[in-house]
Amino acid sequence: MAKKIPVKDFEPKIVVFACNWCSYPAADAAGINRMQYPPNVRIIRTMCMGRVNPGHVLKAFEMGADGVLVSGCHFEDCHYSFGARKAAEQYKKLEQIVRMLGFEKERIRQEFISAAEFPKFVKVVREMVEQVQKLGPTPLKGVRKVPSRKQVESIMESPPS
């Protein structure tokens, strides 16, 4: 892999998976308290962190995300009792895959943030953005492009082989 030069002013795109019961409300609470964090993250809500499998994270990278944060409740707090625990198991697998694929493990992160811990949410997002900024754009950038409308149409029209 080519050596990456950290790009200045590079605005990373970071996907956050947050569970409905702890981390998503924490993100809301950050808003209610008007805490500020860099606008690089987009939060995708799932009911539980247990829903997020390595496949979703890898898909995000394949599509060009520069970092992915998976966030849910503390083990004891998970609304579904075992979801967060299982998610931590899955995350281990994800780490292995990321290592195997050979890109920086700092691009992924798992956090356990309760609804009351919105300052932690803000802190984690800030750190994550900073860290990914240092790493530069994802090496997978541009691997998958969306076909233009024209291409789609032509594919649709050509008979399947």
Place this chain on the structure above:
Amino acid sequence: MMDVGRHPHIKLFTHTEVLEVTGKAGNFKVKILHRARFVDENECTACGDCAEVCPVVAPNEFDEGLGLRRAIYSPFSQAVPSAYIRSDMDCLGTNPIACGKCVEVCQKKCVNLDMPDKIEVLEVGAIIVATGIDYYDPREASEYGYTRFQNVVNSIELERLLSPSGPSGGKLVRFTDQKPPKRVSFIQCVGSRCIRRDIPYCSRICCMNAVKSALLIREMYPDAQIDIFYIDIRAFGKGFEQFYQRALQEGNINFVRGKPSRLEEDPKTGDLIILSENVETGKTERLRTSMVILSEAVVPAANSHELAKVLGARTDARGFFLPKDACGDPITSTNEGIYLCGCSTGPKDITDSIAEASGAAVRAAQYLSPYKLPEVKEEIPDYDISGPLRVGVFVCHCGSNIAGVLDVDMLKIYAASLPDVVFSDNLLFACAESTQRLIQEKILENKLNRVVVAACTPRTHEPIFRETLRKVGLNPYLLEMANIRDQCSWVHGMNPVSASAKAKDLIRMAVAKARNLEPLEQQEMEIGHNVMVIGGGISGLETAIQLAKRDYTVYLVEKSKQVGGWVKELRILYPSGMSGQELIDTKLKEINKEKIKIFTEAAIENISGFVGNFEVTLRAANGKPAPETLQVGAIVIATGFELYGPSKGEFGYQKYPNIITNMELEYLLKPQDKFIFQNKPLKHVSFIQCVGSRGPDGLPECSRYCCQAAIKQAIALQKMGIQATVFNRDIRVYHHEAETMYREARKLGVTFIRYTPENPPKLVGDKQLKALQFREPVLKKDIEVPTDLLVLSVGMRPSRKSIAEIQRFIKVPLGMDGFVLEKHPKFGPVETNIEGVFICGCIQGPKDISDSIGQANAVAAKVDALLARSTILMEPITSVINEELCRGCGTCVDVCEFGAISLQEKEGAQVALVNEALCKGCGTCATYCPTGAIDIRHFRDQQIESMLKAFLLEEDRV
């Protein structure tokens, strides 16, 4: 407001007065006067055409006269009902000159200048008084020059000035020069806690309100200097202390103890000079500031006395309604059938008011027929969603909460350019009643079959918009929200350009998901009507009593031999003067043996099931046989708290023999007339407050009860001729009458000495503690307070053991303080994240007796609201198995700890089968399925993927 406005069982009368009440509990006749609003309430769509043509300009009451309105106007933007109203005082009417412009312009002909007042007689079973508060007029405290000095404002005016939808657009500027203030000084307790002003009580809300406003100002003006002059900082609610500490550490706010004696104005600059005594030096100092905020007292609503007369209920001299027993029954008024809640009985914050409101509701409900609700049949039209996708996007301004940061017009245009979007529009308040109707119109008009609302968080508002869809027949699950407020405009307020770009992404992602949504149907489920209450303290008892009155069968489980918890140990309760045991006895008398089954010395063996259908197995705590299995529809957890146990050596505990905790003192004081310790009469007793509260060891927040308890004990000692000294950090007596008790204590000669955690009083003595030493700030000298007995006022802490016990079966989340986390700190104080499981009393956080009883009533109301029907609807968000892909490996069966999945034989092969009543839709099984045969409704792989794609790949596509 919205919920009340559209509830099928609530009739709302605004602009209405109660004239006369006759009859008795269960059968009141209430004569009411509808004052004419001159606009047809049901027809008005709040289009605003009338106000536009109105030539009159009058000060806007909602903005405290800082803004303007017309003679016909909407009181404020989220008003319910949303209909406009005409002020008879301001309107030119037809006299002296004929105006009537509004009548002409209104297309729906809603305006009627001759609308008469109307009198109506209602028949009701019970009455609830929730008349709230007014504000003390700071002009009476003339030393602060309110209205004489322009740059002195009161806290409500400040609230409006800081509000983004307020008269100044959320900018705080001085009135004299319209410039941002360099220094803002808050003065607390203006009017409150002051006999001279006839407001002997603490207003409870102003401390936290000032801290909150100070932090807002800090955010707005990072360089401004901010001071708060205070007597005590009373941050006693759940999480309040942490908020206060944050203000201390991060807010860079200058907290000054002491109350300024006077203000002067520098007429040249408009600056103000604060004259105040420095408690450290004892000298009067002059401090120049640019703006002063007065935290004025809270007083009873105007006309409370008259209303009380009409209702036949009693008030105190000031006009607050008097409950039957402020400690044991804070909700019932002195007149049977009339209940009190919120600030009608004294100042209260939102959380406590909401709990009391629910409590009053359950009391009132006892006069209505038994719990079964009439089943309302609603006509829901059919709606055809077949055909190509037609997405509608609504972009909410949320006043200026969103529109103040994001370019909402651009967002609307942008949304329209997204695939399959056939309609997009801006809304001022998407959640407003009138707007809901507008959305419905637009859905029908444009034949929308997917709806995206870009507004606030789906956590609070998804149910509202789903209901909007449902009403027109559109399946409620065809809605997706983009959270452009809580997670965008609010957190990127400093960065509007990127925030708008982010909002574009969020909307694009929501549209992508909406395009992939499918309609889902909710299943109906039968529910049980018994209730399990765990914990037999005052909270548990009260809950059981109230539920039994509503005809539910209640199982009350208590681990010890007797019910009554901590309360039965207390010697004397304030203000009633009865003992704890007496209070418990009165409550026990109310226990209906047929409806309430008490299990003492019992513990929980197992809990399974789900809302409406729990199965609880009990076990005898000490090996007695016969475990019982009970079917219940709801569970209330009221297992209470534990007292902080000081570690050895903490404030000399267990090092000196003459140091005890306040609970130990309570036991010693029990035989009322004599008090001996170590066989000696005592002369001096000292208390140290906040042991195990408000600090790193023990509880991070205030334990609420200990100031009042210590004062009560100090008074008792003082009356026996013993000198009591209370070392405290702040005296937080927030209850209505407690301030009076505090005053009595000082009159009796109890000494109150302030200490800080950095400089606690030092212990003097070898074997026996002889004295406490502290540094007198004014004299700059160490002073010793002789002490024969030291009492440590220990805080409350969560009872880890009983919480852990419950958590084995029910995963209630815990807050950072270790207490059980409520669903919402303000709006859901007795609900948990788990449907059908409720909490009340000190398991949620420290509380005193009357607060606990208030919550117990609230919980009864919530349980009642849940179980007062025969069936409930189940969430359709569950997992689904693609049987073609399933190869019957059983991984999911092992993963699911709810036991919702089993393997079934089907056409000779094993396939997984989901029990939808048990499945909670977490989605963990899908993550583990090796063949990808499991998917989760509403969070399908394809739906998640479409959002990723929209975010990462489709940015420049349109």
